[in-house]
Structure formats: structure tokens, C-alpha cells
Amino acid sequence: MVRARYPLLYLVSWEEQRLDAVLADLAKGHGKELLHWSVTQGLRRVESARGPGSEGPRDPVEALQAIGKLTDPSLVVLKDFHPFLSDPAVVRSLRELAHALKSTYTTVILLSPTLTIPPELEKEISVLDVPLPTSRELLDLLREIVTVVRKNNRAQVNLSRDEAEQMIKAALGLTLAEAENAFAKAIAHNGRLDGDDIQLVLDEKRQVIRKSGLLEYYPTDEKLQNVGGLENLKAWLTRRSAAFGEAARKFGIPEPKGLLLLGVQGCGKSLTAKAIAATWRLPLLRLDMGRIFSGLVGSSEENLRRAIRVAEGVAPAVLWIDEIEKALSGVASSGQSDGGVTARVFGTLLTWLQEKTAPVFVVATANRIDLLPPELLRKGRFDEIFFIDLPAAAERQEIFGIHVARRGRKPEAYDLARLARASEGFSGAEIEQAVVAALYLAFGEEKELGQAHLEQALRESVPLAATMREDIARLREWSRTRTRPASTLPSEEVPKAIAARFGPSA
Numbered sequence: 291m292v293r294a295r296y297p298l299l300y301l302v303s304w305e306e307q308r309l310d311a312v313l314a315d316l317a318k319g320h321g322k323e324l325l326h327w328s329v330t331q332g333l334r335r336v337e338s339a340r341g342p343g344s345e346g347p348r349d350p351v352e353a354l355q356a357i358g359k360l361t362d363p364s365l366v367v368l369k370d371f372h373p374f375l376s377d378p379a380v381v382r383s384l385r386e387l388a389h390a391l392k393s394t395y396t397t398v399i400l401l402s403p404t405l406t407i408p409p410e411l412e413k414e415i416s417v418l419d420v421p422l423p424t425s426r427e428l429l430d431l432l433r434e435i436v437t438v439v440r441k442n443n444r445a446q447v448n449l450s451r452d453e454a455e456q457m458i459k460a461a462l463g464l465t466l467a468e469a470e471n472a473f474a475k476a477i478a479h480n481g482r483l484d485g486d487d488i489q490l491v492l493d494e495k496r497q498v499i500r501k502s503g504l505l506e507y508y509p510t511d512e513k514l515q516n517v518g519g520l521e522n523l524k525a526w527l528t529r530r531s532a533a534f535g536e537a538a539r540k541f542g543i544p545e546p547k548g549l550l551l552l553g554v555q556g557c558g559k560s561l562t563a564k565a566i567a568a569t570w571r572l573p574l575l576r577l578d579m580g581r582i583f584s585g586l587v588g589s590s591e592e593n594l595r596r597a598i599r600v601a602e603g604v605a606p607a608v609l610w611i612d613e614i615e616k617a618l619s620g621v622a623s624s625g626q627s628d629g630g631v632t633a634r635v636f637g638t639l640l641t642w643l644q645e646k647t648a649p650v651f652v653v654a655t656a657n658r659i660d661l662l663p664p665e666l667l668r669k670g671r672f673d674e675i676f677f678i679d680l681p682a683a684a685e686r687q688e689i690f691g692i693h694v695a696r697r698g699r700k701p702e703a704y705d706l707a708r709l710a711r712a713s714e715g716f717s718g719a720e721i722e723q724a725v726v727a728a729l730y731l732a733f734g735e736e737k738e739l740g741q742a743h744l745e746q747a748l749r750e751s752v753p754l755a756a757t758m759r760e761d762i763a764r765l766r767e768w769s770r771t772r773t774r775p776a777s778t779l780p781s782e783e784v785p786k787a788i789a790a791r792f793g794p795s796a
């Protein structure tokens with residue numbers, strides 16, 4: 291963009307120091323003078339062959355005018371200029387400057403941690419999100435630290451090549467300064483840097499990511515075997531498990547984009563998201579769409595961009611967007627209801643889903659189709675849209691087996707097929723609850739968990755499907771033409787099964 295003479299660029303990043311170095315290289319590489327402006331230091335020429343420059347204006351409008359008069363090809367970095375963009379005089383000056391610069395070799399770069407662009411400047415400014423450091427950059431940092439530590443004899447470094455690689459991987463997603471802190475902490479902790487410190491760096495990253503308030507680092511060891519049924523979905527995932535590797539790229543397979551899991555509540559959508567990450571041994575990041583819109587931490591759009599940047603920094607990773615419809619329900623009326631915020635956030639998300647190149651596998655889940663914007667379902671956003679229905683009898687049997695085993699009991703000790711027949715209309719979550727309820731029953735009687743306890747628990751619980759028969763029927767009807775069934779088995783008709791047990795008005 292500098293070469294193409296874009297007059298105004300906006301870089302969104304917290305990492306001023308890192309970018310100072312990058313931009314200095316850039317200026318040098320293009321034979322441009324480098325100038326910095328900040329409200330405390332004014333406009334200054336960063337030292338050049340001609341010696342240190344003199345102080346220029348601190349006032350933003352005056353500074354912009356001074357930039358307009360520069361005669362040499364220059365790269366001007368405005369640091370934390372964003373607060374001044376609420377001043378009409380500044381906005382106007384910047385706009386005039388943009389026009390004036392078009393015929394020159396000077397580029398102005400706004401560098402701020404947050405993105406605020408007044409509408410007058412939207413067409414003049416090009417925004418670039420600065421990606422977080424690559425493993426290459428982190429490796430350079432680690433090398434630098436190790437060299438210094440060794441030279442001063444301050445600590446012992448005992449890292450194999452493999453461990454160093456894992457340590458770098460653990461730091462991916464941090465800024466350079468955060469990574470430096472994490473490494474320093476790991477050294478200070480016991481005066482050594484070795485393989486045991488990888489976990490420390492990882493913990494530090496969890497902290498940092500949690501602090502951002504948008505993403506949650508979700509440790510998980512769910513296995514795909516712990517998900518009952520859903521054979522189509524599992525087969526799909528197994529086929530794709532190798533698709534993240536270098537070999538798959540060479541073979542011409544594109545990076546997997548992600549999945550949209552639609553379906554009935556409590557049937558294993560969230561469970562599957564966790565199992566995917568654990569099975570593929572990728573970090574699982576949960577994106578809280580509610581937080582994106584909360585307004586507690588910056589503007590909604592910028593929040594999403596920041597979350598995306600972190601996810602891409604951590605990549606390869608699984609990004610789990612739970613209950614995506616809740617956040618996007620107002621897209622259509624966004625223009626009237628919230629000044630278009632929801633629509634813009636949705637647009638940002640769609641564009642990213644469509645164009646992302648980083649290996650971030652998105653797993654979005656939803657259980658209300660009427661709230662989903664249709665654009666989300668178009669080809670190219672996800673690799674596949676799966677519909678997760680209530681489990682069929684054979685699947686319920688499997689789910690009973692899983693949860694009985696989870697509670698330390700032998701599945702063979704029970705007539706699972708009978709339980710499956712007695713639990714028509716139950717979701718996986720409800721089957722789990724029934725197993726827990728049965729444990730209480732047995733415990734209260736001071737007996738070991740028996741078949742009778744499980745059957746009693748089932749008799750005493752009313753599945754949600756009983757009150758949601760119509761919703762489920764509608765969901766099924768809708769999904770038939772738009773999604774792929776996650777299960778190989780057809781589910782029973784809820785209305786019939788439930789009606790038999792709970793009466794027609796249940």
C-alpha cells in the first residue's frame with residue numbers, strides 16, 4: 291500500500307514497539323524519511339543521516355498541516371491519534387491532507403490499539419489489522435532472551451529443539467511484549483528455563499486471553515467416543531482430521547473452514563465442539579458473542595476483529611462460537627434498532643468466514659433457526675451444516691452406556707436397550723440427567739445403582755421435547771432441505787411418542 295501511494299493507513303495494534311521496528315525497516319526499504327507524531331512529543335523526524343530532527347507541532351491540526359508541507363518522500367506515524375478524531379477541525383484537516391498526499395510519495399500511518407474512524411474519513415483511510423507475532427518472530431525473541439540470560443549467567447537454559455518449538459507454540463497468540471513477560475516469568479519462577487516451563491507459558495496465555503474478555507481458552511479432553519450417535523458427523527470429522535497438515539495442503543486440499551451445528555437442545559452440539567478440539571489436539575477458544583456486543587470493552591466491531599486476531603494468532607485452533615443466533619438475531623432490523631451495529635458485526639464475521647486463510651476451524655452452534663440470518667447458511671461460509679436431532683433408539687442406548695460408564699458403572703450390568711425404548715423423545719442431556727437422578731435414588735436407598743432406579747428416573751422426568759413438539763417438528767422440516775443429518779438413523783416422530791406418554795396437550 292505504501293508503494294501504491296495510499297495516503298492514509300490505519301494500523302490497529304497494541305504493539306507500538308514491535309511496529310516501530312517494522313515501520314523503520316519499511317521506511318528504510320523505500321528510501322523514505324520516518325517521522326513520528328504523538329501528543330507528548332509532537333512531530334519529530336526520527337534520527338536519520340541528516341541527524342536528529344527538531345521538534346514539530348504537538349497540536350494535531352498544525353501537525354497535519356506540517357505534514358502537508360513535507361517535501362521529501364516520508365512515512366509519518368501518528369501514534370494514538372484516535373482521540374483527536376472526534377474534533378471536526380482535525381477530521382477536516384486529515385481529509386484535506388489525504389487529497390494533498392495523493393500526488394506525493396508521503397504516507398501517513400495512524401497507529402492505535404483501537405479503531406475509530408469518523409464517517410467523513412471512511413473512504414480515505416485503509417484499515418489493516420496487524421497480525422500477532424508469527425512463530426518466527428517469537429523464536430527470534432526466545433533466542434534473544436536465551437542469549438542474554440546465558441551471557442549474564444543469570445539462569446540455566448535447558449531446552450531441546452522440540453521443547454523450544456512447543457514453547458513457541460504455547461506463546462502463539464500473545465503480543466511480543468506479552469510473550470517476553472511470559473518467558474521472563476518462566477525463567478524467574480525457578481531460575482531455569484526448561485521443558486517444564488511450557489505449561490507456565492501456556493497458563494500465562496490463558497490468562498491473557500481471558501483478560502481480553504472476549505475469548506475463553508477452554509481446556510478439554512472430551513473424546514469423540516464420548517459422543518453417542520451422530521455417526522455421519524463423526525465420519526465427516528474423522529475424514530477431515532488430517533486436513534490441517536502440510537501434506538494435505540500439498541495435495542491440494544484447502545484448509546477446512548468449519549461447521550455449523552444446528553439442532554435440538556441438549557443433543558450434543560457443545561459436546562461435539564469440545565470433542566473436535568480434543569480429537570484434533572488443537573486449542574479450543576470459545577467466543578462469547580454476548581461479550582462482543584456488551585459495550586464494556588470497546589466497540590462491538592472492533593471487539594470481533596480483536597477476537598479474530600487472537601484466534602488467528604493461536605492458530606491452528608478451533609474457534610467455538612456457541613449459540614451464534616442469539617447474537618445475530620437483530621441483523622435484519624439492525625438499521626433501525628441499534629444504528630447498524632449488529633449488521634456490521636455480522637458483516638465482519640461473514641467476510642472473515644469466507645476469506646480467512648489462517649487454520650482456524652470454526653464450530654458455530656445454534657438451536658433457533660428462525661433467528662439465523664440466511665446469509666450465514668450460504669455456501670462458502672462453512673464446509674458443512676449439520677442437523678443434530680433427538681437421538682434415535684440405538685443412539686440413546688449408546689448414550690446411556692457412555693453416561694453409566696462415566697459414573698464408574700459397567701454398562702453390561704444394565705439392559706440398555708430397554709432404557710433406550712423407555713426414553714423416547716429424550717435428549718442426550720436428559721439421558722445424562724436421568725442417570726444422575728437414578729444415582730440419587732440408589733444412594734438414598736443405600737443400594738447400588740440398579741436397572742429399576744434408571745427406569746424410575748425416566749418415568750419421573752418429562753423431556754423438553756414434550757413441550758416443544760411443534761418447535762422440533764418445524765426445525766426438522768426446515769432442516770431437511772438445508773442441512774445434512776448428523777445421525778445415520780432417523781429419529782422417531784416426537785409427536786406420536788410423546789403424545790402417547792404425556793397426552794395430546796402436553
Ligand SMILES: Nc1ncnc2c1ncn2[C@@H]1O[C@H](COP(=O)(O)OP(=O)(O)OP(=O)(O)O)[C@@H](O)[C@H]1O
Pocket residue numbers: 516517518519520553554555556557558559560561562655656657689692717718719720722
Ligand atoms: N450425543 C451425546 N452423547 C453423549 N452425551 C451427550 C450427547 N448429547 C448430550 N450429551 C450430554 O448432555 C450434555 C449437554 O449437551 P450439550 O451441551 O452438548 O448440548 P447442546 O446441543 O450444546 O445443547 P444447547 O443447545 O442447550 O446448548 C453433554 O455435556 C453430555 O454430557
Ligand SMILES: [Mg+2]
Pocket residue numbers: 559560561612655
Ligand atoms: Mg450448547
